Amino acid sequence: MTARISLDTVNDLPDAAFTEQFAGIYEQSPWVAQGAAAARPFSSVTALAAAMAAVVAAADGDRQRDLLRAHPDLAGRAALRGELTPSSQSEQAAAGLDSLTPDEMERFQRANRDYRDRFGFPFILAVRHWGKSHILAAYEGRLGNSLAAERAHALAEVDKIAFSRLLALVVPAATGRLTTHVLDTARGCPAAGLPVTLERIRGGTAAVIRQDRTNADGRLDAPLLEGAEMEPGLWCLQFAAGDYFLASGQPLTAPSFLDLVPVRFAIANPERHYHVPLLLSPWSYSTYRGS
Amino acid sequence: MTARISLDTVNDLPDAAFTEQFAGIYEQSPWVAQGAAAARPFSSVTALAAAMAAVVAAADGDRQRDLLRAHPDLAGRAALRGELTPSSQSEQAAAGLDSLTPDEMERFQRANRDYRDRFGFPFILAVRHWGKSHILAAYEGRLGNSLAAERAHALAEVDKIAFSRLLALVVPAATGRLTTHVLDTARGCPAAGLPVTLERIRGGTAAVIRQDRTNADGRLDAPLLEGAEMEPGLWCLQFAAGDYFLASGQPLTAPSFLDLVPVRFAIANPERHYHVPLLLSPWSYSTYRGS
Amino acid sequence: MTARISLDTVNDLPDAAFTEQFAGIYEQSPWVAQGAAAARPFSSVTALAAAMAAVVAAADGDRQRDLLRAHPDLAGRAALRGELTPSSQSEQAAAGLDSLTPDEMERFQRANRDYRDRFGFPFILAVRHWGKSHILAAYEGRLGNSLAAERAHALAEVDKIAFSRLLALVVPAATGRLTTHVLDTARGCPAAGLPVTLERIRGGTAAVIRQDRTNADGRLDAPLLEGAEMEPGLWCLQFAAGDYFLASGQPLTAPSFLDLVPVRFAIANPERHYHVPLLLSPWSYSTYRGS
Amino acid sequence: MTARISLDTVNDLPDAAFTEQFAGIYEQSPWVAQGAAAARPFSSVTALAAAMAAVVAAADGDRQRDLLRAHPDLAGRAALRGELTPSSQSEQAAAGLDSLTPDEMERFQRANRDYRDRFGFPFILAVRHWGKSHILAAYEGRLGNSLAAERAHALAEVDKIAFSRLLALVVPAATGRLTTHVLDTARGCPAAGLPVTLERIRGGTAAVIRQDRTNADGRLDAPLLEGAEMEPGLWCLQFAAGDYFLASGQPLTAPSFLDLVPVRFAIANPERHYHVPLLLSPWSYSTYRGS
DSSP: OOOBBHHHHHSOOOHHHHHOOOOSTTTTHHHHHOOOOOOOOOOOOOHHHHHHHHHHHHHHHHHHHHHHHHHHTOOOOOHHTTOSSSHHHHHHHHHTTOOOHHHHHHHHHHHHHHHHHHSOOOOOOOOOOHHHHHHHHHHHHEEEEHHHHHHHHHHHHHHHHHOOOOHBBOOOTTTOOEEEEETTTTEEEOOOOOOOEEEEHHHHHEEEEEEOOOOTTSBBBOSSGGGGOOEEEEEEEEEEEHHHHHHHHHOSSSSOSSSSEEEEEOOOTTSSEOOOOEEETTTTTEOBBBB | OOOBBBBHHHHOHHHHHHHHHHHTTTTTHHHHHHGGGGOOOOSHHHHHHHHHHHHHHHHHOHHHHHHHHOOTTOHHHHHHHHOOHHHHHHHHHHHTTOOOOOHHHHHHHHHHHHHHHSSSSSSOOGGGSOOHHHHHHHHHHTTOOOOOHHHHHHHHHHHHHHHHHHHHHBBBOOTTTOOOOOEEEEEOOOOOTEEEEEEEEETTEEEEEEEEOTTSSSSSSOSSGGGGGGSSEEEEEEHHHHHHEEEEEEEESSOOOOOOEEEEEOOOOSSSSEEEEEEEETTEEEEEEOO | OOOBBOOHHHHSSSSHHHHTTTTTTTOOOOHHHHHHGGGGOOOOOHHHHHHHHHHHHHHHHHHHHHHHHHSSOOOHHHHHTTOOOOOHHHHHHTTTTSOOOHHHHHHHHHHHHHHHHHHHSSSOOHHHGSHHHHHHHHHHHHTOHHHHHHHHHHHHHHHHHHHHHHHHHBBBTTTTTEOOOOEEEETEOOOOOEEEEEEEEETTTEEEEEEOOTTTTTTTTSSEGGGOOOOOOEEEEEEEHHHHHHHHHHOOOOSSSEEEEEEEEOOOEEEEEEEEEEEEETTTTEEOOOO | OOOOOHHHHHHHHHHHHHHTTTTTTTOHHHHHHHHGGGGOOOOOOHHHHHHHHHHHHHHHEEEEEEHTTTTTTTHHHHHTTTTSSSHHHHHHHHTTTTSSSSHHHHHHHHHHHHHHHSSOOOOOGGGGSSHHHHHHHHHHHHTTHHHHHHHHHHHHHHHHHHHHHHHHBBOOTTTTTEBBEEEETTTTTEOOOOOEEEEEETTTTTEEEEEEEOTTSSBEEEEEEEEEEEGGGGEEEEEEHHHHHHHHOOOSSSOOOOOOEEEEEEEEOTTSSSEEEEEEEEEEEEOOOOO
């Protein structure tokens, strides 16, 4: 990855340079960057992305259709010929689409054809974080949509691809953080003294990043991640529920139904607050994106 | 493990042989087995265990106290001298209590002493499935209980130890099974076509046992485990939520907040039905022991 | 309400009579009924509605736009002049739109204008079960949508209006039922012996329809409602959690945090199974549309 | 109710006056108040109650048994003869035990007898907030407990009765408050703009106390109740989920499965923070005592 530029730099670029810098954020559609230039300054990548998405949303239907049509097929002719834009090339490779078996290749061709026949534009999906089998399932699911619903869906995917491309170019604002909170729903109180481990998951391997223990309010004294530590991608919180239950003297079976409770989740927007709480009893738990 | 006997054999034993067979189920207290002999026949290990537990519950307070006092300290003098009953020896070893560092040893001695001073009987815990650090935390938690609450707790632990000893001696009834059910709480319908993998966890390693996919009702067509497959211990269900969301066309971030949802749980009683459902949305999930 | 016809009658009608019968299901668009006639026989109103919705979904974009434009404004000129179709008239009246204050009237006019200006078709909502303030909030929410998303949304509302009109004309199949299930998530078992009361809510008044008590599996021995009892509209399940907690000897505060747990919900499709379970502890509960 | 005294007054009383003031908090057991006098000053009724409870917990088993035995039967001989302490009299009356039918009376006598025969002390329950049928169910549930568990349970009830008697005598600290928080689990964000109504429930009638609307974080800008407003007893939060769903443009059925979501709960300790959140999707919700 080349060095990313700062938001200050983004805000200081002349309009033409801004447009050039972000010309490829929306596939082959520099008009989107051009339209967003005047909305500067931006205090976050999120705001920059929102301004570009607003340009697309305000465009007329024909222009939106053209934008959709500017996207290459997944594992399609342009990919085979090496004619993808660098962004598309890297995204398709991340999803393993550059190493398909002949059988998979044929399934993709057929899916692309069916989708185009039905909707008149190529199948678009922010594929970077998915594997090929998931993506094939996605075609099938979306073929069932109405044209109106599917256009909305495709445009939303385009916005997600754009956001992820922006993150590769611009250093995000340091506003993000990851926090947690554990409540004991059997006893109606914070789960105090519960060991929590944060792991980063890459390629199926988990690396321990931080270990801590909940305080009297069931929270950690500091965020698990902050600012530049908020890397987009897969994470896992391991809650040592068994230790907590033992220490709190709750009746358990042997072995207890719950012991280590893993919660795997992804950070998509590093500028946001991700609050990932756990509502816990010896026989049940809930987790959710909180605030 | 020596071969286990059948429930039929248990039911056919002469009373004296029954008492001898199960003399050590409750530590050094053959009177419990003796008192339960007349309650035969038993159709399950659960029923056998319940009959023995009922004998203890009906005993007077002095006898119950003696039963508690018949238990050895964890990592205590009897353990050091090799004077544990075979069951206690194996249980303490499974928890790693036979290989403590001098520092840990001292913490156990002190914890044993504090507990005995407070309650007048040794600390009792069904330790087989816990590690040493958890067990030390358990002492601390229980020291805060009232005497009445702690007696009740200790007797419950004794019953759990007994159940686990019975399972080592008698083949359980084939009534148990493991099932699941996935509901989409964002769309208010069963989560159909969601891939589910069952893993057996031993010593930190997960082995895939079964892979399946939810049907139109969000269930699997057959139990994940049945009868003799219901081994007590640690299991993990992996729900491929991301695949399901993609296929169902729900709006997601990139990467999506949830993808693979692991649910780790333990089977304690192999004769029971363990229903482990998942209530799932793209931003939250709940799981619990159902029925 | 005039007498409804049976599904058998629907299936036996000559094509022209079928089209005439259902000409107004989709506002001023008999072509929808005409297109669905050949899909007979239908075993349910749900299937009939799905066939008509499929005709709309398969229509081209212009025809779909015309369908949207065939709808009258809410509290609009046609309403004031008494020129609504009988169905629209009755629906708008049910939502109280026939008795607006001058101020409300003006807000509706403005909202209608803003919406039409933005999207090119009238604001459409299945209003029968909402009040006027809710409806005004809905305009605002939907003005923020993209055109593609809003077209999809408006078409979905049209399908809902159609379904509700069909239910006024045809007796639904007797396949629906209402069931419940209560699980104790603090103890990991069914909540047995818990009193459950079903109420029908009309115009803010609750009438007791049935009282029962959960069995050993936490369920009721029979459905709360079945077949013709499944009236669309508002219902309330009252779970007497306090009684259950007291009887099960769980530790509670005085008064206990939870006592009577009301769950209000609506039945929209009387041919479906509504399973409304409760996951309950003394300090928390969850409910959801199950299956 | 006579005027309550302040915590300052409590802290300034001479020891003997303190003991006299609180002699009846634990039924006919002034030694509890006497033992707690030296623990002053107290900054809350909660702390005062905890100090008294600690005196009981530290007492030997015989004294604890005597304390249990000092309690009158519910609807028992002392009640019939008008020989209850004023506190007991008022508590039993609040639960309706002073107006039993002959049949109910007989059931209570029998339940009292069975319970005493089994455990050697009278059935004790903080009855003020329960009705007579619930109380009869409670006998039955507790008869199944072991003696050790039931002693612990009875002592816990005695502590709850004491706390409620203290609240009748002493003005609580103004530390309590009631808050809420609504999260949209289908969309993974705070539920902003959702109308919330707080009702006070007395004798089956609900009076509206406050109406508000969630802010951008899904919270209210101020606590729903604070300090002296935190009256122990029954409350109800009404969440206007339907309005929120409509305004946020989520796909719904007609009528929508959820519209008004009532959450009934009790405040037992007015000095505490009661956080009562709602995790909401169009098809499910959860609530719990948070922190």
